[in-house]
Amino acid sequence: MEPGLKETLDRIFYPRSAAIVGVSERADNPGTLFLRSFRDMGFPGALFPVNPRHREILGYTCYPDIASLPQVPDLVVLSVPPAAVPGLVAECAAAGVGGCIINTAGFSETGRPEGLHLEREILEARRGSNLRLVGPNCMGIFSSRGRVALFAGMFPTPGRAGMISQSGSLASITYLTGMERGVLFDKIVSSGNELDLNCSHFLEYLAQDPSVEMILAYLEEVRDARRFLEVARDLQGRKALVVLRAGLTRAGVRAAASHTAAMGGSAEIFYGAARQAGMIVADDLPQMLDFAAALYHLPACRGDRVAVISAPGGLAVNSADAVERHGLRMAELSPQTR
Known part of the structure; x- marks a missing residue:
């Protein structure tokens, strides 16, 4: 594991304080929904809404910018227009924030040059700092014991499963459908475009997490495939890894590119590598949930x-x-x- 990666991801999954940038008085505002989700989860730390146009949101004091917060937050959620993201990432880096979830979409997944340019600006903004990024174009994380949620309405569950998903909606559906089958999650990450932290980082983290006994993954592209396969092989006999791999047909490749800027890949290469690494490959979401339910409830054969x-x-x-x-x-x- 990269030096300092576990400590950084601990700050993201178990933040002692969090700031949500882009809140407003509108009930359907994405930033406000994130703030409500923290509140509904019973987040025990300090919460700091950030918007210079408001003094209070949902009963919390609202601050004009990151620099004016009374303490450096472990986690910052950005739900702002794309053009505002690089500057805010620079503020977080300068303040010593641990992790930044970029909920905002409108980057490389659009296929437009300006989206790619903004992503380069974001990477430049964090250069030289210890700040790590989740996203952009993602829903963030669910951490049952850390009391952090992907969306309003989630609640802490004494779960034993973990999930990595390059789709926020698939992560949400799996959380809800899993509950119907008694499959409860300890951690979920919606990783989006994976500009910085990618599925290999998260797999490595969950592989070493004693609270997670099985891992599900929805992937449209495997960034740092060599490392992903190394970790998957090391999981054999310890934790089950169930993978739903999308973007392996011509139509799927086109859809994945416009969804998370993923490049797709060869079905033959993926299935061969998955077999060698001991992954359990699901053909679709219902099958992945069937596998998860069996592994969660039944003893090992x-x-x-x-x-x-x-x-x-x-x-x-x-x-x-x-x-x-x-x-x-x-x-x-x-x-x-x-």
Whole structure:
């Protein structure tokens, strides 16, 4: 792991204080929704709304800028127009902020030169500092024990699962649908365009987190693929890694590029690498949730023998085929069991 990365990610997932830049008196304002989500999660630290046009939002004192805050926050959420982001990142870097979640969209995923230029300005703004960035074009993080949420309405859950998602909506859907199946999360990160911190950083962090026993990942591109595969291989036998990989068809590549500026990739290369690294690959979101529910609730298998109990004969035949296709064996039942 990179020097200082764990400490920085600890500040992001367990902030002692947080600032939300871009709040307003509008109830549907994204920044205000973030502020409400912190409040609803029971965030125990100091919360600082930032907007020079307001004195108070949701009962919290509102500050004009980062420099005027009474203390340096561990985490800052930026929900402002794209052109304002580089300057605010520079303010956070100068103040010694630990991490910055850039909720704002409108960067390289647009395919426009001005979006790419803004991303270069953002990287330049944090150069020489210890500030790390989540996003842009993301929903941020959920940390049950850190009391940080992706969206209003989330609440702390005593979960054992973690998730890395390059889609904020997929992260939210998985959180909600997971609850229906009894799959509860300790940490989720919506990583967006991954301008700085990427899926490999987050996988490495979750791999070493004793509170996370299994990891789900929705990926449209694997940045730093070599490191991702190294960590995945090291997870074998310790934690299950379930991956839903999108952007592997021509249509998917085009959609991924406009969603998170992802470059897609070769399906054959990905599936081969995933097999070697011991990943569990899901074809779609329902299958990923099925895998997650099984891994979350069932004990580990002690062998490769499977017994099928079915009233309809056709389902039993299809199940037997599936058992063999996946490298397992149908168990030979004793006469007493029959």
